[in-house]
Amino acid sequence: MSSSGTAPAANSGSPIIEVSGLCKRFGSFSAVENIDLTIGRGEFFALLGPSGCGKTTLLRMLAGLELPSDGTIRIDGQDMSFVPANKRPINMVFQSYAVFPHMSVLDNVGYGLRIDGVPGDEIRRRAEEALELVKLGGFGARRPDQLSGGQRQRVALARALVKRPKVLLLDEPLSALDAKLREAMRLELVNLQETVGITFVIVTHDQSEALSMATRIAVMNQGTVQQIAPPAELYEFPASRFVADFIGSVNLLEGRVEAASGGRIRLACPGIATPIEMEQDRLPAVGSTGWVALRPEKIDITKEPPVEAGMNTVSGKVEEITYLGETSVYHVRIAPDLPLMKVSSANLDRVTRRAFTWEDPVHLSWTSSCGVVLDR
Numbered sequence: 001m002s003s004s005g006t007a008p009a010a011n012s013g014s015p016i017i018e019v020s021g022l023c024k025r026f027g028s029f030s031a032v033e034n035i036d037l038t039i040g041r042g043e044f045f046a047l048l049g050p051s052g053c054g055k056t057t058l059l060r061m062l063a064g065l066e067l068p069s070d071g072t073i074r075i076d077g078q079d080m081s082f083v084p085a086n087k088r089p090i091n092m093v094f095q096s097y098a099v100f101p102h103m104s105v106l107d108n109v110g111y112g113l114r115i116d117g118v119p120g121d122e123i124r125r126r127a128e129e130a131l132e133l134v135k136l137g138g139f140g141a142r143r144p145d146q147l148s149g150g151q152r153q154r155v156a157l158a159r160a161l162v163k164r165p166k167v168l169l170l171d172e173p174l175s176a177l178d179a180k181l182r183e184a185m186r187l188e189l190v191n192l193q194e195t196v197g198i199t200f201v202i203v204t205h206d207q208s209e210a211l212s213m214a215t216r217i218a219v220m221n222q223g224t225v226q227q228i229a230p231p232a233e234l235y236e237f238p239a240s241r242f243v244a245d246f247i248g249s250v251n252l253l254e255g256r257v258e259a260a261s262g263g264r265i266r267l268a269c270p271g272i273a274t275p276i277e278m279e280q281d282r283l284p285a286v287g288s289t290g291w292v293a294l295r296p297e298k299i300d301i302t303k304e305p306p307v308e309a310g311m312n313t314v315s316g317k318v319e320e321i322t323y324l325g326e327t328s329v330y331h332v333r334i335a336p337d338l339p340l341m342k343v344s345s346a347n348l349d350r351v352t353r354r355a356f357t358w359e360d361p362v363h364l365s366w367t368s369s370c371g372v373v374l375d376r
């Protein structure tokens with residue numbers, strides 16, 4: 001990118017949302033703390049984090065429903081400081097997607113256009129078009145109470161899309177739906193986003209939802225952004241224990257860094273006989289505390305010690321087994337004072353006789369490249 005002062009004719013190559021130093025305080029409480037964030041055009045961006053971490057507050061500031069205490073928001077290249085909510089090229093689907101119960105589906109969808117004074121036949125045409133988009137063509141005459149929960153959710157989506165925003169903000173749009181429907185709606189949302197080409201910013205506290213839908217995810221905790229990365233990178237290369245633990249399931253082994261050079265790290269972990277060796281570009285300082293983060297599915301569980309050389313190995317005893325249908329998770333005691341290690345293994349055959357049972361002595365092993373060493 002050139003850094004000459006002239007703005008491009010259209011803002012086609014520039015990001016759609018630029019947030020810088022954004023803060024929101026309620027009294028002395030800091031709900032959003034110094035967030036920097038850039039979202040590209042056409043992205044399906046997810047804000048992921050535990051309850052109360054500031055996701056809705058951040059979204060409401062983007063929408064103009066809440067004033068920042070500090071920092072700036074630019075949308076489509078324009079500073080939003082003095083732009084009211086109804087003048088922003090943005091629309092929001094709320095956490096509790098209220099639809100008007102006394103209005104028909106078509107009137108619900110056209111409501112925003114009517115407020116804007118759009119002529120009647122255009123409202124009708126655009127509302128019908130939006131209903132087509134969310135696969136509710138032909139449902140226009142019904143009232144919301146004659147729809148299923150999933151269909152009502154789609155009415156809320158159509159109502160937001162009908163105004164053709166540049167950005168659509170979705171706050172926990174699937175939280176009211178049952179598990180099966182949520183999964184179906186994930187795919188629908190992704191397809192819808194591709195069809196309309198609008199930038200989607202979705203809030204969720206469900207990691208599998210974020211992983212399956214988003215182009216990039218920002219993981220939030222206590223008002224701050226912990227890491228921003230595409231789903232696979234976030235899963236394979238979490239930057240902190242919080243992210244590793246929040247995204248999926250993880251084993252964390254704490255140790256002291258004994259050696260770190262040439263892309264290899266050796267850690268001495270209390271309770272584990274042999275030092276653990278891991279490979280990684282980013283090297284921690286020798287003498288510092290490090291945490292080996294290992295996903296349960298990357299660990300092998302066997303009756304005999306592994307024969308291959310260069311494997312990290314610990315031994316232990318199976319203490320608990322969780323059967324999850326397609327996988328079983330073995331919880332293995334490797335030392336009296338350490339948390340149980342979780343190891344998941346695919347149930348390829350129907351489980352009539354488990355490979356391992358309670359109290360079985362087992363060996364856990366993993367290669368040096370299948371996890372990360374974290375320093376915070």
Ligand SMILES: Nc1ncnc2c1ncn2[C@@H]1O[C@H](COP(=O)(O)OP(=O)(O)OP(=O)(O)O)[C@@H](O)[C@H]1O
Nearest residue numbers: 026029031049050051052053054055056057058205
């Ligand atoms: N108007 C307000 N006045 C005071 N505190 C508020 C206000 N709005 C939000 N908060 C506080 O700010 C924090 C962040 O709230 P927010 O609604 O953004 O969380 P969230 O990440 O969306 O959580 P959830 O996943 O539960 O929806 C919470 O601790 C909340 O209590």
Ligand SMILES: [Mg+2]
Nearest residue numbers: 055056057095
């Ligand atoms: Mg919220």
